[in-house]
Amino acid sequence: MMNALIWNIRSVNTKEAFTRLIKMNQRHQFGFIGLMEPFQDSNKIEEYKRRLGMEHAMANISGKIWIFVEDIFDYHIIMDHQQHLTINLKIRGSQEEMLVTIVYAKCTQNERLDLWDSLEDLSTSVNIPWMIGGDFNAITSEEEKYGGLPVTINEIMDFRVCIQNCGMSDLGFRGSKFTWWNGQNGEDCIFKRLDRCLGNQLLQTKYSNVDIKHLIRSGSDHAPMLISYTGDNRSIKKPFKFLNFWVDLNKYLHLEEEFWKQKAGMQWFQDGDRNTKFFHAHVQGRRKRMQIRRIQGEDGNWIEEEGGIIVEAIKFYTNQFTKE
Numbered sequence: 144m145m146n147a148l149i150w151n152i153r154s155v156n157t158k159e160a161f162t163r164l165i166k167m168n169q170r171h172q173f174g175f176i177g178l179m180e181p182f183q184d185s186n187k188i189e190e191y192k193r194r195l196g197m198e199h200a201m202a203n204i205s206g207k208i209w210i211f212v213e214d215i216f217d218y219h220i221i222m223d224h225q226q227h228l229t230i231n232l233k234i235r236g237s238q239e240e241m242l243v244t245i246v247y248a249k250c251t252q253n254e255r256l257d258l259w260d261s262l263e264d265l266s267t268s269v270n271i272p273w274m275i276g277g278d279f280n281a282i283t284s285e286e287e288k289y290g291g292l293p294v295t296i297n298e299i300m301d302f303r304v305c306i307q308n309c310g311m312s313d314l315g316f317r318g319s320k321f322t323w324w325n326g327q328n329g330e331d332c333i334f335k336r337l338d339r340c341l342g343n344q345l346l347q348t349k350y351s352n353v354d355i356k357h358l359i360r361s362g363s364d365h366a367p368m369l370i371s372y373t374g375d376n377r378s379i380k381k382p383f384k385f386l387n388f389w390v391d392l393n394k395y396l397h398l399e400e401e402f403w404k405q406k407a408g409m410q411w412f413q414d415g416d417r418n419t420k421f422f423h424a425h426v427q428g429r430r431k432r433m434q435i436r437r438i439q440g441e442d443g444n445w446i447e448e449e450g451g452i453i454v455e456a457i458k459f460y461t462n463q464f465t466k467e
Contacts, residue, residue: 145372146171149245151278151323151338151365154182155191155209160362168195171369175232176211177245179278179365185209203228207247208277222265226258227277229265241346242269246277252297255281259305266309272346275311278323278338278365283313287336289321311341318357322366338365 148167152160155178168176176197183191185202188209192200198214208228212218215235222229226248233240244262248255262275281302285294306312321334340355347353356369438452446455 145174147175147177147370148173148367149177149179149276149338149340149370150367151179151247151363153180153363153365156181156183157362161191161194163362165195167367167369168197171371172213173211174213174215175243177243177277178209178211179245179247180207181209201228201230205247208245210243210245222261224258224261226255227261227275231271240271242271242273244273244275244277246275246279248278248280250280252301255279256301259301262305263308266311266343269343270345272349273311273343274314274340274346275309275342276338276340276368276370280337282335282337287320289332289334290330291325291333306341309341310343312347314340314342314347314353314355316340316355316357316368319359319366320357322357322360322368324360324364326364338368340368340370 148164148171150164152164155161155164164176164178167173176195181188181191185206188200188202191209192198192211195211197211199212199216199218200209201212201220202209203225204223205225210228210230212230212232216232217235218230218232220228220230221242227244227246229242229244231240232243244265246258248258266273279302281298282288282294283299283303283306285299288294316339321336322338323335325331325333327333338357342350342353350372352372354371356371358367358369360366438446438455440446440455441458446452
């Protein structure tokens with residue numbers, strides 16, 4: 144299993160935040176860590192690298208993004224930008240590589256335009272799996288905000304267009320919908336989903352069971368994002384006997400995919416083009432969201448192991464179809 148962490152830590156120098164970071168790294172053995180807003184001079188990054196026990200450390204030009212990389216990877220910096228740091232990670236002794244972009248976006252719409260332009264320019268030369276994660280200081284829909292002033296189209300459109308033009312789609316999440324809280328209560332309380340992970344088609348095909356979990360907010364007003372990949376690619380179907388109703392379910396899923404293909408065509412494609420990287424990333428994202436990651440058993444306990452999920456599903460539908 145390979146784990147990683149992306150977190151707007153809001154100062155690595157606070158005891159609560161850094162102690163939590165060390166404990167999380169000890170527990171999950173992160174392959175890489177992306178931190179935003181460390182609130183420390185970049186010349187201190189080597190000290191924090193040593194305390195974390197990581198092999199490599201780098202900061203972007205603004206000093207607001209730090210990345211730590213474990214010794215299982217070789218790396219080189221692809222782009223150092225005021226609002227993102229993009230690196231190539233290659234597993235030592237193999238040809239397996241991916242692009243990782245850690246984002247800390249500016250707070251105003253106009254300042255973020257430079258970020259969107261930079262990511263779109265970068266996307267034209269990417270031909271390997273690519274993940275973008277971090278604090279985008281932007282949302283994609285009104286459902287990603289609670290409280291405060293109403294959401295305007297200007298708040299979301301630039302970000303959505305960038306995601307589309309880069310051929311990315313949301314990798315989803317488990318946990319709370321909102322990753323940031325303004326620390327206020329009552330009428331002044333605001334929650335937003337400012338932090339997320341995006342992936343291109345190649346990443347979602349190669350790492351189809353990548354899992355993003357929003358951890359609780361502690362030590363910062365942003366939730367850490369725990370990224371896990373088990374190496375067990377569930378898109379590869381293993382032959383096994385199942386109930387006959389599964390054939391009907393497959394037909395239903397095929398029809399749903401055709402529906403989304405048509406919908407994607409109406410919304411995002413022109414002149415009959417149906418073979419763009421954004422369409423494939425969009426469909427792959429829906430397939431990922433349709434995966435069953437856990438199921439509740441008859442005893443009320445949640446089952447997350449794949450074999451247990453299959454057994455419980457068979458048991459449930461057997462009971463459904465054999466009832467008089």
